[in-house]
């Protein structure tokens with residue numbers, strides 16, 4: 001609850017214009033891109049400076065008001081749903097690109113910068129920031145960091161954590177701290193940077209980010225391989241890696257996904273194919289061509305019925321764009337799309353895929369699968385209707401089985417979307433009680449009053465104030 | 471479900487189609503300005519759903535948030551999930567009208583008392599001509615009488631071109647026969663309401679172009695306002711009335727196609743069948759009507775190459791009309807036509823399909839926001855270094871004229887409707903724009 005006195009304090013800090021608490025404004029911040037979760041915050045604060053962030057946290061910490069830091073609200077784990085009420089701390093005024101350091105090859109940005117805008121800015125200088133989540137035109141760098149977002153280029157270039165060199169962050173106490181910097185090496189104490197990346201807004205508010213950049217690859221080529229069965233597509237991925245080729249991108253789309261994506265993107269993709277692999281390689285022209293040739297040969301050998309190389313850069317771009325819209329496009333079919341994020345070692349991807357097929361049959365559900373196959377990260381997506389309670393129960397059971405399979409194969413319940421609310425119930429199961437407790441102790445060290453994004457990652461101690469299950 | 475609102479299962483399904491991924495956010499002009507969920511489609515859809523399910527009140531705040539939407543439908547282009555945002559918006563505005571929430575008075579006056587009455591509009595045209603001709607406008611300006619107008623109207627009146635005199639207007643014949651030996655098509659020209667006052671010349675130019683390309687052009691009697699603005703404002707029954715009138719007029723005219731030159735009107739015409747989903751007979755008639763509606767640029771492009779008589783050695787850029795690009799998916803033909811002009815150097819405008827802020831009468835009802843959006847647009851326009859900005863919709867044209875003045879580009883740049891430009895390069899009429907450049 002925000003008392004009148006605290007309300008005035010907040011308004012004093014950010015100014016009237018940046019404090020929002022009408023019912024309708026709060027309603028608009030009661031959900032994110034995650035299906036099924038919704039809960040009302042008490043207010044939205046939109047700070048413009050680090051000092052304001054610190055002052056807000058101090059007040060909230062003192063009054064034990066939950067603080068939900070928010071970028072663009074595109075996460076898929078319920079990470080920004082205020083299940084215990086409190087304030088939404090909207091970071092999109094922190095939108096400055098502060099410095100591109102051409103000598104150290106770093107970029108310093110504020111967390112509200114949009115991922116794709118950062119790409120554009122650094123690429124204009126022939127530099128490269130690889131993490132490119134499907135949501136990159138919308139998501140913020142802060143959100144990417146807090147989720148440790150992956151993307152299409154993960155196969156070769158890794159994920160967000162591989163590019164974060166340093167941070168400025170604010171603790172609930174209001175202390176403004178820094179960790180890391182522009183150094184490539186730095187072992188002074190624990191690696192707080194790595195700890196904060198992926199912390200889902202539960203440890204601190206990130207206010208500045210130093211990222212590592214690479215030279216922009218000179219050349220790239222895109223290939224699509226089509227299959228009349230699903231499993232050989234996954235086997236192709238395994239074969240390519242086993243042959244010591246690491247493409248930048250290896251994405252998988254199954255038949256339903258191909259269909260809906262094509263309805264949106266109008267690329268004329270073949271609708272009768274059971275699977276499609278989208279593979280991109282970048283680097284020196286000669287090497288790219290050699291790799292692509294080998295990839296094409298492998299794909300055909302494993303069972304691709306058709307292999308095509310994109311003729312123009314524009315065609316490649318369109319194909320990649322088509323993949324990026326996959327999740328949203330799937331929601332054309334049914335009102336509710338619930339996707340999962342199970343990830344396995346890349347050598348087990350075919351096994352995982354057949355398990356998903358089987359589970360989908362057992363529970364009589366429509367599960368479409370697409371995802372970052374080259375990362376072992378699949379997104380089995382269940383197309384359902386939240387109004388059909390019986391089916392929702394089967395969805396839950398099916399996903400439980402998918403999680404268990406992933407863990408049995410040496411995988412994880414979430415590769416990139418995070419725990420948030422959505423994966424809480426399986427976290428302890430995956431980690432084991434001791435690791436789980438250790439993590440909770442880390443959380444308490446940062447946030448003794450449990451004000452930062454309470455009820456996320458760990459099942460909460462206090463009662464949820466309200467969760468409107470939509 | 472909210473019973474006193476006309477919430478249908480269909481509406482609920484359309485609302486549920488949104489999965490809140492946020493892909494629409496960067497495409498939304500108001501979100502780009504304000505950065506709040508309440509100013510983007512994802513938030514607005516949530517609000518509409520909240521009201522439809524009675525979780526939220528249908529109050530003045532709801533009206534404010536819904537009214538702040540331009541209705542440009544860029545979010546529909548951006549939406550992979552195929553959410554029919556335009557429909558949702560219209561339903562929300564209908565809720566507002568049903569619930570008697572006060573919307574903007576300028577809007578109410580224009581829509582309820584002006585656009586639905588062709589003769590009042592005609593008289594308004596005459597009146598305007600009189601005011602301009604007699605120098606009353608200048609006089610009013612010098613006596614600061616214009617200050618009596620709301621600031622938005624005051625600001626926008628400066629860009630209105632002289633209207634054509636009643637004597638000329640009355641001389642228009644109902645049929646302009648094809649001037650070429652082959653007679654390809656009989657084409658009805660949809661003259662619009664306000665269009666035929668402020669852009670009479672553009673309608674005439676449209677007819678001239680079509681006749682030169684082998685069409686018989688008919689100015690269909692008894693047609694009137696398309697109803698787009700009414701529909702967007704939630705006056706659905708008025709929109710239905712207007713639609714019926716136009717459908718009837720078209721049916722009686724026996725033309726092959728009904729051509730229009732205003733993206734916004736065109737889209738409304740092409741969506742007439744949405745209005746009659748509960749009326750089978752009218753639905754069928756509307757579908758038949760819709761099948762025959764074309765935008766002028768589609769037709770011209772199909773009939774091209776055009777017989778240009780002059781070349782134009784300038785650099786020009788093109789601003790999409792939202793309802794042409796996002797609504798009717800017509801992007802290629804106007805650009806191609808422009809690029810056919812001998813001598814013209816075409817340069818693509820960055821974010822050309824972002825709304826300019828004109829949006830029907832949005833620039834009158836939401837002047838400050840409209841100008842913020844326009845200023846962003848003009849920064850991109852400026853960067854093209856073009857001498858001519860070409861539009862395909864009269865509302866956009868007026869807004870671009872305003873933008874040119876606001877950004878101080880009036881010495882180096884002009885704005886024109888593509889039809890007028892083509893007309894001037896094909897016929898030797900008064901080539902004001904072409905000559906001035």
Ligand SMILES: Cc1cc2nc3c(=O)[nH]c(=O)nc-3n(C[C@H](O)[C@H](O)[C@H](O)COP(=O)(O)OP(=O)(O)OC[C@H]3O[C@@H](n4cnc5c(N)ncnc54)[C@H](O)[C@@H]3O)c2cc1C
Pocket residue numbers: 032033068069070071072073074075076079080091111132133134135138139140141142143144145146147148149150151152200201202204205206207324325327328416417453490491492
């Ligand atoms: C269609 C679609 C495709 C997607 N594709 C991918 C993909 O390919 N790979 C992938 O990894 N993810 C993907 N995502 C998930 C999502 O886009 C990412 O998790 C993204 O990083 C979220 O960014 P955001 O700005 O929207 O953050 P939000 O959703 O606003 O927040 C996410 C989390 O970050 C915290 N947070 C935000 N800013 C800060 C800050 N400054 N300091 C501390 N904590 C903060 C929040 O509290 C929350 O826990 C996709 C989502 C959608 C809808």
